Amino acid sequence: xxxxxxxxxxxxxxxxxxxxxxxxxxxxxxxxxxxxxxxxxxxxxxxxxxxxxxxxxxxxxxxxxxxxxxxxxxxxxxxxxxxxxxxxxxxxxxxxxxxxxxxxxxxxxxxxxxxxxxxxxxxxxxxxxxxxxxxxxxxxxxxxxxxxxxxxxxxxxxxxxxxxxxxxxxxxxxxxxxxxxxxxxxxxxxxxxxxxxxxxxxxxxxxxxxxxxxxxxxxxxxxxxxxxxxxxxxxxxxxxxxxxxxxxxxxxxxxxxxxxxxxxxxxxxxxxxxxxxxxxxxxxxxxxxxxxxxxxxxxxxxxxxxxxxxxxxxxxxxxxxxxxxxxxxxxxxxxxxxxxxxxxxxxxxxxxxxxxxxxxxxxxxxxxxxxxxxxxxxxxxxxxxxxxxxxxxxxxxxxxxxxxxxxxxxxxxxxxxxxxxxxxxxxxxxxxxxxxxxxxxxxxxxxxxxxxxxxxxxxxxxxxxxxxxxxxxxxxxxxxxxxxxxxxxxxxxxxxxxxxxxxxxxxxxxxxxxxxxxxxxxxxxxxxxxxxxxxxxxxxxxxxxxxxxxxxxxxxxxxxxxxx
RNA sequence: CGGGGCGUAGCGCAGCUUGGUAGCGCACCUGCCUUGGGAGCAGGGAGUCGGAGGUUCAAAUCCUCUCGCCCCGACCA
Numbered sequence: 001x002x003x004x005x006x007x008x009x010x011x012x013x014x015x016x017x018x019x020x021x022x023x024x025x026x027x028x029x030x031x032x033x034x035x036x037x038x039x040x041x042x043x044x045x046x047x048x049x050x051x052x053x054x055x056x057x058x059x060x061x062x063x064x065x066x067x068x069x070x071x072x073x074x075x076x077x078x079x080x081x082x083x084x085x086x087x088x089x090x091x092x093x094x095x096x097x098x099x100x101x102x103x104x105x106x107x108x109x110x111x112x113x114x115x116x117x118x119x120x121x122x123x124x125x126x127x128x129x130x131x132x133x134x135x136x137x138x139x140x141x142x143x144x145x146x147x148x149x150x151x152x153x154x155x156x157x158x159x160x161x162x163x164x165x166x167x168x169x170x171x172x173x174x175x176x177x178x179x180x181x182x183x184x185x186x187x188x189x190x191x192x193x194x195x196x197x198x199x200x201x202x203x204x205x206x207x208x209x210x211x212x213x214x215x216x217x218x219x220x221x222x223x224x225x226x227x228x229x230x231x232x233x234x235x236x237x238x239x240x241x242x243x244x245x246x247x248x249x250x251x252x253x254x255x256x257x258x259x260x261x262x263x264x265x266x267x268x269x270x271x272x273x274x275x276x277x278x279x280x281x282x283x284x285x286x287x288x289x290x291x292x293x294x295x296x297x298x299x300x301x302x303x304x305x306x307x308x309x310x311x312x313x314x315x316x317x318x319x320x321x322x323x324x325x326x327x328x329x330x331x332x333x334x335x336x337x338x339x340x341x342x343x344x345x346x347x348x349x350x351x352x353x354x355x356x357x358x359x360x361x362x363x364x365x366x367x368x369x370x371x372x373x374x375x376x377x378x379x380x381x382x383x384x385x386x387x388x389x390x391x392x393x394x395x396x397x398x399x400x401x402x403x404x405x406x407x408x409x410x411x412x413x414x415x416x417x418x419x420x421x422x423x424x425x426x427x428x429x430x431x432x433x434x435x436x437x438x439x440x441x442x443x444x445x446x447x448x449x450x451x452x453x454x455x456x457x458x459x460x461x462x463x464x465x466x467x468x469x470x471x472x473x474x475x476x477x478x479x480x481x482x483x484x485x486x487x488x489x490x491x492x493x494x495x496x497x498x499x500x501x502x503x504x505x506x507x508x509x510x511x512x513x514x515x516x517x518x519x520x521x522x523x524x525x526x527x528x529x530x531x532x533x534x535x536x537x538x539x540x541x542x543x544x545x546x547x548x549x550x551x552x553x554x555x556x557x558x559x560x561x562x563x564x
Numbered sequence: 565c566g567g568g569g570c571g572u573a574g575c576g577c578a579g580c581u582u583g584g585u586a587g588c589g590c591a592c593c594u595g596c597c598u599u600g601g602g603a604g605c606a607g608g609g610a611g612u613c614g615g616a617g618g619u620u621c622a623a624a625u626c627c628u629c630u631c632g633c634c635c636c637g638a639c640c641a
Binding site for chain 1: 565570574575576577590591598599600601602603632633634635636637638639640641
């Protein structure tokens with residue numbers, strides 16, 4: 001490729017609307033341009049990288065026995081009503097009508113379509129298992145798109161779906177994908193970790209997220225410092241040791257204290273001079289249209305997903321202030337799990353065994369001190385319902401403590417079970433002729449996000465440092481002065497030979513000064529730069545520079561060719 | 565959806581307070597010169613000042629509405 005005939009609009013300055021480094025560099029290196037919020041064009045350089053990642057994914061998926069297909073991005077409402085997600089999916093689902101007024105959506109994922117295909121054409125246990133995947137444009141109307149292609153609304157995703165005769169076989173399919181994903185991200189040059197995750201809107205009962213370690217990541221993951229436990233914050237469990245069960249403190253007398261206008265834990269604990277560790281805060285959640293009371297230790301944050309799961313609920317939202325006032329007949333801020341009938345009370349395990357704590361008295365301007373479980377307060381059950389934080393005990397091992405890191409979710413695999421095969425009636429006939437539900441799994445990779453994550457992890461002050469397997473070109477040949485015929489001819493001779501050897505190479509044949517070419521070569525992150533210039537004119541040496549660490553070697557023409 | 569910020573040439577920005585008819589750097593075009601880390605000189609092209617309405621003799625500037633983009637939040641009472 002000749003640079004002068006290609007299209008790489010690089011920028012000297014950072015774009016004003018980019019925040020994270022990968023976004024800035026992708027714009028500056030001429031890889032992408034924004035069309036509108038969360039919607040991007042891939043320019044030639046960006047597209048080459050995207051295709052590199054796609055091909056790695058394709059190779060590993062095929063190697064793992066998956067089969068590529070291509071499904072439509074526009075999908076009819078009827079399919080989504082069958083699965084129940086037309087109403088469940090919410091505003092993220094982009095919906096529209098055709099000229100006849102029929103409803104459609106732009107696919108954010110493809111469980112419905114692929115299940116429809118399989119139920120229509122797979123009838124026998126002999127045809128299973130099967131794993132179908134595609135690489136395709138998706139649309140999710142994100143609340144707040146940001147960070148360029150890292151969290152965009154339109155994006156390219158590899159989504160795959162496995163279909164098995166039973167749980168055991170499904171687990172094997174899942175494991176194959178787990179292994180394939182590890183290979184894919186290794187080949188992309190990423191430092192990643194597979195962590196346990198919640199299943200979210202996709203649904204199902206078991207999943208792993210593939211997280212790329214990066215400080216700018218939007219997700220927090222918790223890792224054990226002793227064992228291999230790791231999970232994202234939504235899912236991360238807290239070890240039982242968080243409880244205060246072993247204190248030998250005697251029970252004090254319950255007292256009601258006037259706490260005028262003291263509503264927050266901060267206000268109350270300051271006013272009463274009590275650590276938030278010895279307070280309980282009370283929240284009301286609406287879970288599947290039923291109010292639930294949730295109590296947490298004053299220092300802990302509730303985790304809605306865990307709370308929801310603790311009561312096997314589907315939908316959860318905090319009660320509004322108005323609802324609380326109607327329900328308990330008191331202003332918010334003084335609630336407590338005291339004398340509440342008809343409300344299920346769930347307590348976080350951090351509270352288990354806590355003695356003589358402060359809690360709302362269910363009376364305006366009053367809190368209790370020295371409240372104790374059983375004697376004063378009844379809870380229905382204790383559960384792990386708060387967010388794990390740094391220093392929390394590990395849920396898996398005896399000794400370990402959790403610590404947190406930021407990550408970017410580049411892949412997510414789920415065991416779906418029969419969630420979709422049941423609602424959409426996808427069955428096969430077993431060897432006894434019985435109709436049995438197909439057991440499914442689904443597997444996604446954000447392709448563009450993987451590119452962004454790779455840049456997030458591989459850059460320096462001069463620009464992108466592409467890992468070789470996903471670099472848009474392996475070599476860039478820089479003739480320092482294109483008007484010098486000796487330099488020019490040598491450079492082009494090299495270019496022809498390297499191209500013939502089957503390598504991807506771009507030659508910077510622009511009539512620019514050397515500095516400009518060096519800067520651009522660094523910015524766009526080509527792994528090796530071959531410079532033909534002064535050293536060649538002087539003593540026939542060609543410079544071979546590795547982008548990663550700028551190490552430089554001097555070769556004769558023949559040596560360069562042999563080296564490549 | 566709530567709060568904040570910003571929309572002026574392809575990109576990055578100044579001008580707006582105090583209204584007087586648009587400017588800087590980069591990029592682009594022409595010429596000269598230069599050729600190892602984003603050179604220099606001279607000349608040049610390019611902007612409905614996001615949009616609509618209003619105030620005024622006069623609006624990028626003041627007022628109203630609107631659209632877009634970015635950031636923070638959207639849950640712990």
